[in-house]
Amino acid sequence: MQRTVFFISDSTGITAETIGNSILAQFEGVQFEKHRLPFIDDAHKAEAAALRIKTRYAQTGQRPIVVNTMASRDLCEIVAESGALMLDVFAPFIGPLEDELGAKRSGMVNRSHGLVDFDKYEARINATNYALSHDDGLDVDYAQADLILVGVSRSGKTPTCLYMALHYGVSAANYPLTDDDLDKLELPVRLRPYKDRLFGLTIDAQRLAQIREQRRANSRYATLEQCRWELAQADKLMRREGIPNLNTTHVSIEEIASKIFDRFGIERTMF
Amino acid sequence: MQRTVFFISDSTGITAETIGNSILAQFEGVQFEKHRLPFIDDAHKAEAAALRIKTRYAQTGQRPIVVNTMASRDLCEIVAESGALMLDVFAPFIGPLEDELGAKRSGMVNRSHGLVDFDKYEARINATNYALSHDDGLDVDYAQADLILVGVSRSGKTPTCLYMALHYGVSAANYPLTDDDLDKLELPVRLRPYKDRLFGLTIDAQRLAQIREQRRANSRYATLEQCRWELAQADKLMRREGIPNLNTTHVSIEEIASKIFDRFGIERTMF
Structure with a gap:
């Protein structure tokens, strides 16, 4: 019908x-x-x-x-x-x-x-700019971050940060775990002061390989083996450091954001 | 009460x-x-x-x-x-x-x-990646763009593009008009083949100066005079080229997006 x-x-x-x-x-x-x-x-x-x-x-x-x-x-x-x-x-x-x-x-x-509240508009624009400029993990100062998402490449960090910024004015930074972090099972030094603001995103290996294949076909980066290794190491690292995390495979961006806010007791309402 | x-x-x-x-x-x-x-x-x-x-x-x-x-x-x-x-x-x-x-x-x-439709998820992520990688007007190919927003710096292009991508899977690029474009009152050559996909964002000079002042205090960029000149030239350019446009000063991001879709007859529903 x-x-x-x-x-x-x-x-x-x-x-x-x-x-x-x-x-x-x-x-x-x-x-x-x-x-x-x-x-x-x-x-x-x-x-x-x-x-x-x-x-x-x-x-x-x-x-x-x-x-x-x-x-x-x-x-x-x-x-x-x-x-x-x-x-x-x-x-x-x-x-x-x-x-x-x-x-x-x-x-x-x-x-x-319909109408615009300039303060709210500024809050969402500033948070969006924050998310854009704290997106790659390079040379970044996390002192102003409300939250920092960590995870392997293509686990959903960037769209989640942008969504939280645009809709809730939350300044969310994003740190992609590197092979070096995953080898050592250690967080980079500059993240450590902000450990209570970290949240991890994980994803099923099969799904990750599929997403990466779209992005960089036939690369080592997109092999199931590489995805499995990175995710297993990330999981170990997050358990060792006590970082709360969420598997995003079957979860919409809206729901990821809501669950993160729930975990941190953030009750901000949306714009 | x-x-x-x-x-x-x-x-x-x-x-x-x-x-x-x-x-x-x-x-x-x-x-x-x-x-x-x-x-x-x-x-x-x-x-x-x-x-x-x-x-x-x-x-x-x-x-x-x-x-x-x-x-x-x-x-x-x-x-x-x-x-x-x-x-x-x-x-x-x-x-x-x-x-x-x-x-x-x-x-x-x-x-x-609650649940995730992988195809829809991919559409919104791909559109978001598109918006992120077609955001600065540099060295960009617009062939895949559903829409291209033009306007002076800080007129609201980037958040609008990100919003349209995240919520509607619309691939929107973003071209910031340069002083050179505004001097010559001409679009750059590589935008011309896509003239029917262009949409302009404008904003009141006073408001623009206020936003820019937050961003780069005491700069020439943030003076009311500079803002007025850029906006007047952009207005001339858009009129000359017949580019539809919208003053965003009192309009929310949601409403800007809806008006753009309405103008182009895009009826895509949101995610």
């Missing part, structure tokens, strides 16, 4: 898409064809969206599903004329919150992604 | 936080103190969470608000014993979707962030 889903928003559509994906993932047997329609903020655009949804309805013979975060009742009604199943993301929560807070909603939707 | 909010999840808590922030932002007069409690997936953790919420209730004398994406009814009931206002993010949508799809939910929540 396949169904068409439209994420509709008067802003970026990120909230509609995030919750929509979470809900749809709970229906495992169904294939969803997903479309994002952001910035639907006037009647003209709403009519165009409705026409598109209606067209898809006619083409597939299946009623499309709309996950909606538009604030305006009028725009919602225009889109609803397409005949789609309308799921309004905010409606169920506004009433209980208005009662609880004794205040009316302001009608501004998606402000969290 | 200040209220405490807990985002509770049996997984990362990203969905709870995204929708929670969007809903709370609609109540402008209220200050919210926000906490994220991810990975609440057994009775022991749920009891600890409930105790924490109850403690905050007692300390503040105000009923806390819980935004919840836990799948288990039992765990929800444990947390509800704290006395908080419980907002269940999924409950309102499951019934209508079960009816529409003629299928029962599988009970797996947050799979969208």
